[in-house]
Amino acid sequence: MKEKSDAMVLASFAADSLALGVHWIYNTRVIDKKFGRVENFIKPERPTYHPTKDRGEFTHYGDQTLILLESVTECDGFNLADFSARWQKLFENYDGYVDRATKETLENLASGKSPVESGSGSDDLAGASRIASLVYVYRNDLERLIASAEAQTAFTHNNAEVIKSAAFFAEIAYRTLAGVTPLAAIEQASKDESCPQPFKEWIRMGLKSAERDSRQAILDFGQMCEIPAAFPAVIHLIARYENDLKAACVENVMAGGDSAGRGLLVGLILGAHLGMSAIPPEWLNDMKAYPQIIDMLSKIDKRHGF
Numbered sequence: 001m002k003e004k005s006d007a008m009v010l011a012s013f014a015a016d017s018l019a020l021g022v023h024w025i026y027n028t029r030v031i032d033k034k035f036g037r038v039e040n041f042i043k044p045e046r047p048t049y050h051p052t053k054d055r056g057e058f059t060h061y062g063d064q065t066l067i068l069l070e071s072v073t074e075c076d077g078f079n080l081a082d083f084s085a086r087w088q089k090l091f092e093n094y095d096g097y098v099d100r101a102t103k104e105t106l107e108n109l110a111s112g113k114s115p116v117e118s119g120s121g122s123d124d125l126a127g128a129s130r131i132a133s134l135v136y137v138y139r140n141d142l143e144r145l146i147a148s149a150e151a152q153t154a155f156t157h158n159n160a161e162v163i164k165s166a167a168f169f170a171e172i173a174y175r176t177l178a179g180v181t182p183l184a185a186i187e188q189a190s191k192d193e194s195c196p197q198p199f200k201e202w203i204r205m206g207l208k209s210a211e212r213d214s215r216q217a218i219l220d221f222g223q224m225c226e227i228p229a230a231f232p233a234v235i236h237l238i239a240r241y242e243n244d245l246k247a248a249c250v251e252n253v254m255a256g257g258d259s260a261g262r263g264l265l266v267g268l269i270l271g272a273h274l275g276m277s278a279i280p281p282e283w284l285n286d287m288k289a290y291p292q293i294i295d296m297l298s299k300i301d302k303r304h305g306f
Contacts, residue, residue: 002306010290011245011279013264016061016263017062021048023259024257052096067087071083073296078151083155105120124157131153165227176269182272225257
C-alpha cells in the first residue's frame with residue numbers, strides 16, 4: 001500500500017501541474033493551435049490565468065493542496081485551525097490567481113468568522129479536490145478521513161454537494177488503496193443508500209460516457225468548475241482511462257476548462273490504483289515541489305509507522 005499511497009499523492013499534484021499552462025482555456029482549438037498535445041509541463045504565458053507561475057509549479061488549487069499537506073505533516077493529522085492559519089498566510093502576498101471562493105472566504109475570516117463558519121457559497125468541485133494528504137494519513141481510518149475531508153472543504157466551500165463530494169472521492173480513494181478497482185469502488189458507492197441522488201445521476205452520466213471521446217463528453221457535461229459539470233467529468237475520466245493514468249491526465253487537460261480541479265481527483269484515484277510506474281518519470285523530475293512532498297510523506301510515515 002505504501003507505494004500506491006505515494007503515487008496517489010504525487011499523481012494528484014502532477015495532474016494539477018500538467019494543467020497549469022492551459023488551465024481555464026475553454027476553447028480547445030486554442031489549446032491545439034498554441035500548445036499542441038500537452039503531455040509535459042509547460043510554463044504559463046499571458047493571457048492565461050497563471051502567468052506568474054513557472055513550469056513545474058502548481059495552480060492555486062495545487063498550492064492549497066500543498067499547504068494542507070504541510071499542515072497534516074506538522075500536526076500529525078488534520079487540524080482545521082492550523083490549516084486555516086497556513087492557508088491565510090499563503091494568500092497574504094500571493095503572487096498568483098485568487099479565485100472567488102478564496103476571496104469570499106478571506107472576507108468572511110476578516111469579518112470575524114471562525115474557520116468553521118468561513119466557507120464561501122461556491123459550488124466549485126475544486127474545494128473537494130485538495131484531499132490527497134488526508135487520504136494518505138488516514139488510509140487506515142475511514143471515519144477520520146471522511147470527517148477531515150468534509151471539514152477542509154467546508155472551510156472554503158460551504159456547499160453541501162461539494163462537501164459531500166469530498167467524502168465521496170475520499171472513500172473511493174480509500175477503497176482503491178485497499179485493492180478495489182476504481183470502477184468497482186464507484187459502482188459500490190453509487191448503490192449505497194447514503195449516496196446523494198444528484199451523485200447517482202452524475203455517476204450514471206460519467207459511466208455511460210466512458211466509451212465516448214473525452215473532449216466531447218466533457219464539453220457536453222460542461223468544462224466549468226461547478227460540480228454538476230465537473231463531477232461527471234471526473235467519473236468519465238476515471239472510467240475511460242482506469243488503467244492509463246497518463247492518458248487520463250493528458251485527455252483531461254486537452255478537454256479544456258477547469259482541468260486542474262478535475263485533475264487533482266483523477267490523479268488521486270488512478271495513482272492509488274496504478275502506483276508509481278504509471279506516473280511519467282519526467283513529471284516527477286520536473287515537479288518543483290517533488291523533494292518537499294517526498295520529505296513530508298516520509299515524516300508522516302515515520303510518525304504513523306506506515
